Amino acid sequence: xxxxxxxxxxxxxxxxxxxxxxxxxxxxxxxxxxxxxxxxxxxxxxxxxxxxxxxxxxxxxxxxxxxxxxxxxxxxxxxxxxxxxxxxxxxxxxxxxxxxxxxxxxxxxxxxxxxxxxxxxxxxxxxxxxxxxxxxxxxxxxxxxxxxxxxxxxxxxxxxxxxxxxxxxxxxxxxxxxxxxxxxxxxxxxxxxxxxxxxxxxxxxxxxxxxxxxxxxxxxxxxxxxxxxxxxxxxxxxxxxxxxxxxxxxxxxxxxxx
Amino acid sequence: xxxxxxxxxxxxxxxxxxxxxxxxxxxxxxxxxxxxxxxxxxxxxxxxxxxxxxxxxxxxxxxxxxxxxxxxxxxxxxxxxxxxxxxxxxxxxxxxxxxxxxxxxxxxxxxxxxxxxxxxxxxxxxxxxxxxxxxxxxxxxxxxxxxxxxxxxxxxxxxxxxxxxxxxxxxxxxxxxxxxxxxxxxxxxxxxxxxxxxxxxxxxxxxxxxxxxxxxxxxxxxxxxxxxxxxxxxxxxxxxxxxxxxxxxxxxxxx
Numbered sequence: 001x002x003x004x005x006x007x008x009x010x011x012x013x014x015x016x017x018x019x020x021x022x023x024x025x026x027x028x029x030x031x032x033x034x035x036x037x038x039x040x041x042x043x044x045x046x047x048x049x050x051x052x053x054x055x056x057x058x059x060x061x062x063x064x065x066x067x068x069x070x071x072x073x074x075x076x077x078x079x080x081x082x083x084x085x086x087x088x089x090x091x092x093x094x095x096x097x098x099x100x101x102x103x104x105x106x107x108x109x110x111x112x113x114x115x116x117x118x119x120x121x122x123x124x125x126x127x128x129x130x131x132x133x134x135x136x137x138x139x140x141x142x143x144x145x146x147x148x149x150x151x152x153x154x155x156x157x158x159x160x161x162x163x164x165x166x167x168x169x170x171x172x173x174x175x176x177x178x179x180x181x182x183x184x185x186x187x188x189x190x191x192x193x194x195x196x197x198x199x200x201x202x203x204x205x206x207x208x209x210x211x212x213x214x215x216x217x218x219x220x221x222x223x224x225x226x227x228x229x230x231x232x233x234x235x236x237x238x239x240x241x242x243x244x245x246x247x248x249x250x251x252x253x254x255x256x257x258x
Numbered sequence: 259x260x261x262x263x264x265x266x267x268x269x270x271x272x273x274x275x276x277x278x279x280x281x282x283x284x285x286x287x288x289x290x291x292x293x294x295x296x297x298x299x300x301x302x303x304x305x306x307x308x309x310x311x312x313x314x315x316x317x318x319x320x321x322x323x324x325x326x327x328x329x330x331x332x333x334x335x336x337x338x339x340x341x342x343x344x345x346x347x348x349x350x351x352x353x354x355x356x357x358x359x360x361x362x363x364x365x366x367x368x369x370x371x372x373x374x375x376x377x378x379x380x381x382x383x384x385x386x387x388x389x390x391x392x393x394x395x396x397x398x399x400x401x402x403x404x405x406x407x408x409x410x411x412x413x414x415x416x417x418x419x420x421x422x423x424x425x426x427x428x429x430x431x432x433x434x435x436x437x438x439x440x441x442x443x444x445x446x447x448x449x450x451x452x453x454x455x456x457x458x459x460x461x462x463x464x465x466x467x468x469x470x471x472x473x474x475x476x477x478x479x480x481x482x483x484x485x486x487x488x489x490x491x492x493x494x495x496x497x498x499x500x501x502x503x504x505x506x507x508x509x510x511x512x513x
Contacts (some may be wrong), residue, residue, distance in 0.1 A: 151347040153348050154348075156348075157342070159316055159333075160340040162334050172350070
């Protein structure tokens, strides 16, 4: 986390290259170097995005996607943190539980899409089935690792300062594991966005993901690309937002975490 | 002499490891008195840390008994606190220096008294100006002083220290040694101080206990008759200092 602490720094060389690539793309399309029927120039895509925004469709789709993502992520956080804590604190639970987790974890979340469709049809529920399952893992694994890897010395400290076992968990083990849990939550949030878009493409006809498909089928490539660009910007904004929030809440937690 | 704070009668600890059991220390007879500085030296593997963890109530004696102010020891006793060697693991990295020092007392005392004690403890170790820093912003010596301040804030009767200066450079170490002796005089706290450094044991100790063997037992206890206050230069040059040093090296089995 290079940007932890101070205000986010702008990576000027990186930005310059990105703008240059856009210009090359623009020029290539305009001068006929790339002459695909469904490959519009960036300026055309931007105009399309502006039109979508004016008509209010974009905002509706954005809100749907954000709500689905927040719901899916929240459910995954509750499940992931709870099971992660259980596994972290209890070697017994690890002995019995880890095998099941190792079997379930490699299954790509999208493999559950047909199941979701079968159970809930083209609905928000299907979207959540597809989103929640894969989103659980990062936060669960990081929570478990965070707890299990707390240095045993902290428990000694708690005991010699005469804290009760509950106080040791609350004041020593949980805070010590927090940076790791926060990292897991961030990875899960990024994954939740990806899975919501996937779910909207294959499952629930709503939101930004469906917007991409809809405009593709309507032969509006500039609008399709506009949706893709919005999804990209959303990902960047979410990550920056979470990072800023974490740094503000726990100044110490973003130091030296990986 | 007054009743001792600590009294061990043929105390021993046997740990179960990998299915088997191994005696770590055995037949420990030891007492610690008020404001006394007891050093414990011994080669590695003689159970010094186990002995200290037993005195601190983190391990229960599996034979014999340990009494603290007359009470049988069953868990970490009131008024006894351990200062660990690995200060980086022992400090709460997410709390400031002041919040670390407050950690042992904040749930038991009203906020105002707690703040006063934290201030006093930081003052005693000379860290008042760093109260709002985080541990990782301090040098190793300062971090160890934070741990000592956290123990002092409890106003303990006994501080148990497990090679607290082993990871520090010689100059920092000398400064902290003198700080401990000053604290002992100011607060009348007793110290049990584990070290593998014989000179450190003699310089600090009123008595030095030698732990030896496997399982470890107390080989001998030497009264150190050096004048107080001690001085890093003149005390260490005294013929008596060198004689104690020689005797203890022999007792440990060197040369």
